[in-house]
Amino acid sequence: MAVRDVSLDPVQQLRRELDELDDLVGMDPAEGARVARSLAGRAWDLGARGALACARVWEAEALQRDGDGAAAAAAVAAVRREHPDLTSELRVRASWVLARSFTDIGDRPTALEHALDAAAAFDDDVPQRVRTRVLIKVADLLDELGAHEDSRSWYRRAEELALGDAQLHLLVVNNRAYCELERGDVAAARRELALLKELSRRYDRPLNANTLDTVARIHLLCGDATTAQEVARAAVRTSSAMEIKNADDLPVYLLTLAVAQRVLGDAAAASQTLQEARAACTGVGFADVRTQILEEQAEVFAALGDLRAAFETHKAFHAADKELLSEQREAQARARQAMFETDVAREEAARYREEARRDPLTGLGNRLFVDERLPELITGFQVGGRLVSAVLLDLDHFKTVNDTFSHEVGDQVLCVFAGILADAVVRFPDSFAARLGGEEFVLVLASDDEGFAARAAEWVRRTVAGYDWSAVTPRRGITVSAGVATLDPAGDKASLLSAADARLYAAKAAGRNCVVTR
Template sequence: MSQDLAAELHDLENHEGHDVTVILERATAAAVEADRIGDVVLGHRARLVQADMRRRVGDVDHAARVFLATHRWAERHECRPLLGRTHFHLALTYHYLGDQAASLEHALNAVDLLDADAPAGLRIIVLIRLANSLAEIGSYDQARERYRQAEQIAVDIGDMTRRLLALNNLAYTELEAGNAATALAAVERMYAAARTIGRDLLVVERDTVANIHISAGRYAEAEAILRDVYDAPNWYEAHDAADAALTLTIAQRHQDALDRAQASLDHCRSLCDEHQLNAVGVRVMAEQAELHAAGGDFQAAFEEYKRYHAASEQLRSTQQEAKARARQAIFETAEARRDAERYREQARRDPLTGLWNRRFVDENLPDALTDPPVTVSVIDIDHFKRINDTLSHDIGDRVLIAVAEILADEQDRQADDGFVARLGGEEFLLVLPGLSPDQAAEALETIRLRIATHPWHPVTGDLPVTVSIGGLTTDDPDADQADLLAEADRRLYTAKRTGRNRVVLTADPD
């Protein structure tokens, strides 16, 4: 039963039709069946399809909630195939919101998460989404490469329908980039692919081709491509047919065929009224003004343009509200969680140096000690009060920041794990796991020398900057944090008492 349901979901996820109602019904039935047989992953996949259909009819905020909730579940359970699908849907969501950077990030993740045995159809649509995201930020060469990869996969598996999908997106991207010749070359390959499978171009594909011809001034060819758009099957998405009718109007107007253009525009308007296609409807008003002007009725053109301007402002407000609802859905889920994590980290960071603070140490040092050997060292800047009093607190802050950068750099170089923190004032804590006592002594001596020989003169003039270090290496997985820090402090005191600018890693015999 699970195999049959998986096959049904595979078909829905790669569906080539545009009947949202039918796909939604099938996805709903699939979700019910997944719940009945207890297959959680298939249930999530079914609900992703449901949400995607809801997105297509404008319910973006609901869809965003589903995408993000499923994404979190996939992250927690390390379910790569589902995670890849959620990244794909989130790429589309952020595209709708106009956040091109986030859209690209999710598209890249969706591609990265594709397993070697992922269905070829899924690979194609994910690559196309990535190509579209790259095109949106102006990376046209990289976009073309992904379109090429998607087209090649389609050719390899003999799927000319998906080859047409890749080519249609490529052609539209070239049109947007202003590359008419390259767009026309893609159109020729579209026709070749359509002939191979023995069908005409779909309405959405013909609309792309017609727009390319219009951009090249080939208005009669554009009209010929779309002339039978009135006869488009009713299972196409209505906005595809409306877009094509509007494009046909423009092609006819440019040929001064104003009667034909008006008939096409009237057909487009009726589709908008019937299916509540407000965005296309606003563009209809703009084109109606153009037709009035082309016919010499400038008063009517002016009145229609005023209506267009008012409707355009209303549409923009409505779209902004819809996007705001979708953003709110995101903030209430993923963004809210990320904000919480960011605030949590900020509460554990020293605001001046960016290092971890005492709170972080108290929460994380006990765990670090359970995997010995671990070196714990306390580092103190020598005569720091003199720097503050003689120069200024601003100079003192600059010294603290520079020392913090050296410590962080050495921590990265010396150990794969561990951390460095500012305990307060001029005192720091460095935790280096995995080092023997000799290795730890060498690492700490390197730190002491780096700080002592740092070019301080531009900052402190003739005042030197050195540090004293007290530390120890423990092999005891049950070592007590408070005892270790107290012992490191005692050794730091020894370093101070015996002359400063030194490392002490042995207990004071006194």
């Protein structure tokens, strides 16, 4: 950090140190976050609101770069709530941090919204380097979301703005090259590779570790594993010299090296490299790369001839992949909750609240939806004298579907079943279907007809049993068990669901594929 200049007053000195914080956040995010908090404390003591806002935005970026996207989003939300008069540069930076944070936690549509917000806030006070990074982020996200032509257009805009700036120009081309690589377009990836080498010569600037990793992956795509291994080793060697770092950089470079080693037939070396990659995954922010390491480790075990270890690791990979998805959803929920108090979040609060109460796989209501909606129905229908019933449903032996076919096939089964439940209540506005978790679902039914719930449950059971599952689970049918309960006059949500659960248990004990109503 800057040496104290006695000729400057405390606020001027603080601003000088904030100007230098940009580089520190990129080079050492953890230290950058610590220094940003220290500068924020000094700004608070001095009553320098502008400097305080700046320090807190830098802290948010440091948190994101260090792997904690949810904490970064929460930090930005707090800044926006407490500093509604941010400068245009800080508004752009805050939206850019949000775009990166939501990317980290797997919510790319929301990330794109924030990246476009950042681009819309450009004015002459926003530095060229900041604008270029925002344009790159928009292009990256458009490509990941499948808008490839729009992505190329934004990359062109970014490249025009980056001309003359070696670091940013190489970054634009690197990211564009990676997109072509991910699409498997060998010819386009080779063109970008040639441009990277030409720009390196033109600017007299060696390729950094991040770009070397991209180059190595392009060589793998082109079938040149020998060159890929050499370049990947160079990426690992030079990773500590990166001007701008993210928490998972080194394990990603090691993973690329391991893939090259395996392809070249040196599975033992690949296994050792993967061990180094796992050791480099410390703290938060590594769930994604850990999952990728497990996937590659299964391939390495297979190459070593240890098929049992390969199988067990492959199962661990699928479990980790499922856990990663769950963690991302939880992080998304935390980040979105943090954003509710900001101006942007208030405009989208209705959509966020709706999403928070929906199961992301099936689109049905989730447990939170049931916890909120069912008591409302009970109160309303107790007053009106109508009946409220609950049907708890559980797909029979569902674990064997996942084990026999895959979790992806299991998800397809759940979605088909959810559609059947939605059809059961579509004509009844005060009734709904929800997923409570796993393979357990509920129908909540409101009617004047005492037999309605039992008939609805039996219709669902017959529909599931008679459905043509051959395209989803060949040679295996799907059945469902159900327990039906109707609310007692003095009952509540807990008693209703408890009664339905007891009858569901009885249906399972009776051999499954049946409905128990008493």
